[in-house]
Amino acid sequence: MAPPSQKFHLFGYPIAHSAAPALHNHCFNLLGSENTYTIWSTSKVTQEMLAVIHDRDCGGAAVTMPIKTAIIPFLDELSPESRITNACNTIVKVPTADGGVKLVGQNTDILGVRNALLSALKEQHPNPPIPSDASATYPPPTASSGPLAGLVIGGGATTRSAAHALTLLGLAPIFLINRDVEEVRAVMDAMPHLSSAGGLIHLRDPADVETYLVGENKARILMAVGCIPSFAPQTAAERMVYTTASAVLTVPYVVPTLPSPVLPYPTRRLFLEMPYKPLQTTMYKVAAAHGWHVIDGIEAMIEQGLAQQRMWLRGVASVAVGSDSSITGASLEQLARQDTRSRLTAQNPVSAAPHEQGPV
Structure with a gap:
């Protein structure tokens, strides 16, 4: 399980509208963790962004358009799902045998x-x-x-x-x-x-x-x-x-x-x-x-976010872990679902927004 006080980020542009921070921070609070999830607006992979991801304080990251594919060369490993779709929206820091970590890309969409x-x-x-x-x-x-x-x-x-x-x-x-x-x-x-x-x-x-x-x-x-x-x-x-x-x-x-x-x-x-x-x-x-x-x-937005939570907590970027609700617990996930849906449905749906960038 990820230690407390770690930082998680969403990288991409535009992301000011994203509901992901509310979902993830609600999960962290329910877990009794001091972890934080914040947005980092960028339209390209930068050295500063990579330094933040590699920092020991960073517990993992999410990536959305337009850099879902651009981030791939900077990762240590890709899941079969990311490889098949040529897209990464989740970076999991997986422990290695020598005490370090490797950056593994996954596609929780x-x-x-x-x-x-x-x-x-x-x-x-x-x-x-x-x-x-x-x-x-x-x-x-x-x-x-x-x-x-x-x-x-x-x-x-x-x-x-x-x-x-x-x-x-x-x-x-x-x-x-x-x-x-x-x-x-x-x-x-x-x-x-x-x-x-x-x-x-x-x-x-x-x-x-x-x-x-x-x-x-x-x-x-x-x-x-x-x-x-x-x-x-x-x-x-x-x-x-x-x-x-x-x-x-x-x-x-x-x-x-x-x-x-x-x-x-x-x-x-x-x-x-x-x-x-x-x-x-x-x-x-x-x-x-x-x-x-x-x-x-x-529902898809919430499910992919919960899959990220499970992977970050376990430090494993697999479909099995991403689908295992016992990692976070059914009651926590139900509260997170209710809170996120309440926030999103309360917003005024004035205009349509493309979703090809994936749920963020």
Whole structure:
């Protein structure tokens, strides 16, 4: 466990709006720690920033845009998740055998998505307990049933994190909806490992939806993640994104009957909408209107922050540690969730804000 009176920072720009300090400082207070979490506004990696991170008083750090990728060359090690997504939003100071520490980069945006979806699934199935460790996956498809798939709407860094999170839950293929073919190609090129798990498939229009998702033994989407800003569509390409998404959302859903030994199937399909300014975005309302179980982006923001807390406390940058709520305790995390949600929902949601920078 990290000793008291350590300093934690969030590096990036713009970050004045970030809810992360309130979340983390609330956690530190509940833990009885004198640790502090503050924002450090910077649009590039500087020597001063690196000196602060290496300082013995620094217990760890968070990184957001525009330096999620730029920070990578300055770290000692990358987690598999950061390597796969080419993004780091969390720096964990991991003890070494010689008494020192190494800087390990992790991407807890992935766990923000994964754990928010698991939490919603637990709401639908309160008993028996649903695990949050690596065993929390769906079984592979059989010859008599179609694949259990995921959907992501977007094309940037958060899209890559969401796609990998869905894959961790055993969903494949991952369908992508995006107006820009080149942007989709960039996601596919950046994540070639997903091809062996069923691939990444671009849904360009409702005709593609019919081809891939309608009919016997076709892929069945159980969970979806929205990663686009909540701005009113202006162009034909932007409107087509909503048209295609609506086509997916209206595909009839029948709960699978094949056995699932670990994760139960959702009674209502899950839709996690990453933007949360305003809280109910256009896509949020569309998904809710079509009967999906919609989770707002505050949940993902909180879950990725709690994953950071667990890793910093243990000094381990793993998915297992980032998903282990026993490290901080269920009561503490529930209080932190309530406090953060209360703060964010009390704010006046005047305008929408892009969320492709990841939850901060």
